[in-house]
Amino acid sequence: MNQRIFDGHNDVLLRLWRRDRTGERFLGLNAEGHLDLVRARQGGLAGGIFATFVMDEQRPKPAEPQGSVEAPMVGLSQERALHVTLAQLAIAFRIERASKGSVRICRSADEVQAANDAGAFAMMLHMEGAEAIGPDLDELETLYAAGVRSLGLVWSRPTVFGYGVPFRFPSTPDIGEGLTDRGVALVKACNQLGVMVDCSHLNEKGFWDVVRVSDAPIVATHSNAHVLSPSSRNLTDAQMDAIRDTEGVAGLNFATFFLRDDGRRDPNTPLDAMRRHLDHMLEKLGPRGVALGSDFDGAVIPAAISDVAGLPRLVDVMIEAGYSADLVDAICYRNWLDVTKRTQSLALGTSAPDTH
DSSP states (O other): OOOOEEEEEEOHHHHHHHHOTTOHHHHSOOSSSSOOHHHHHHHTEEEEEEEEOOOOTTOOOOOSSOOOBOOOSSOOOHHHHHHHHHHHHHHHHHHHHHHTTSEEEOSSHHHHHHHHHTTOEEEEEEEESOTTSOTTOHHHHHHHHTTEEEEESOOSSBOSSOBBOOBOSSOOSOOSOOOOHHHHHHHHHHHHHTOEEEOTTBOHHHHHHHHHHOOSOOEETTOOBTTTSOOTTSBOHHHHHHHHHTTOEEEEOOOHHHHSTTOOOOTTOOTHHHHHHHHHHHHHHOTTSEEEOOOBTSSOOOTTTOSGGGHHHHHHHHHHTTOOHHHHHIIIIIHHHHHHHHHHHHHHTOOOOOOO
16 A cells, blocks of 8 residues: 655654754665655655754653653743754755755645645644743744744743643653643634644643633644553543544654553564554544654654654554555544644634545
8 A cells, every 4th residue: 555644743853953954864865863855755754744842951861661751940041942943944944945846845734735746745844842932922923934833832841831741651641730821822823823732742731721722623743642651741531532622633653652551662662552552542533633743753663663664564554453545544644634724724714625
């Protein structure tokens, strides 16, 4: 089965910012990381949501098994966060320019579809944590103009907008306070622009605040089922119910420590663990609410997939589990495009077409 795939989350721009700010390593085959354009073609990846991420200068090293990893209580400076975010966005623009049409930065689902139909790789831009945005939200408009169409209010650390859930295993996501007034204002501003609000690194109280104040579908770009892997980063059944009720989407995270019931970073994790999470997410979210959010270049993933070229093995797992061709296409491709359309249509006051 030659399945087109659109992935909900990767950290390629962070890897390139550290190693190759020209972006040339993305365009050619290389042995680094999980994702480049050549291997994407091999694996059927037609595009994805590319995150910018500003790492703490002294990030704690997680224990094994996952253990408790507390993010620093003092957040990043906005100046540094904005500098790094703009530098990583610049890498995406350089990739697009150097690709001579093979890669396109897309600002809507229609642009993704058009790029893919023309044989181009589609990049949508995401911010994993909003530290680059000041308390008056002035930077949001500029970042939107630069192509950002998805935003995580927090990474797993506290900010002026809310409380990012720290990495704990085993643990519920109910750690810390909810959104601040500034966080509520940021959600509403994203709704007005048609920017997806990503709750993957948000704690539980913050999540329910987003559900309360947002007019748009709720998304969790790279989170799994807490009932199967009790990490603080995974979604409870109640959270998945809420995402379903808003016609939102959650993306299956390939990270082994969000797949396993023991929280270990073990590449020998069988693909059946991914199937179990997909089965449960489908039960709670429905066929329109489940997608892929690999976390390529940001996590230890199962060796059976290894990198983006191994995506067909996950497709095979779905087919062997009895998923229909239509369901496989929804999970692998259509659901991210459709939730983007729903989000942007609400901002424009129009109705999104239903492609299912």
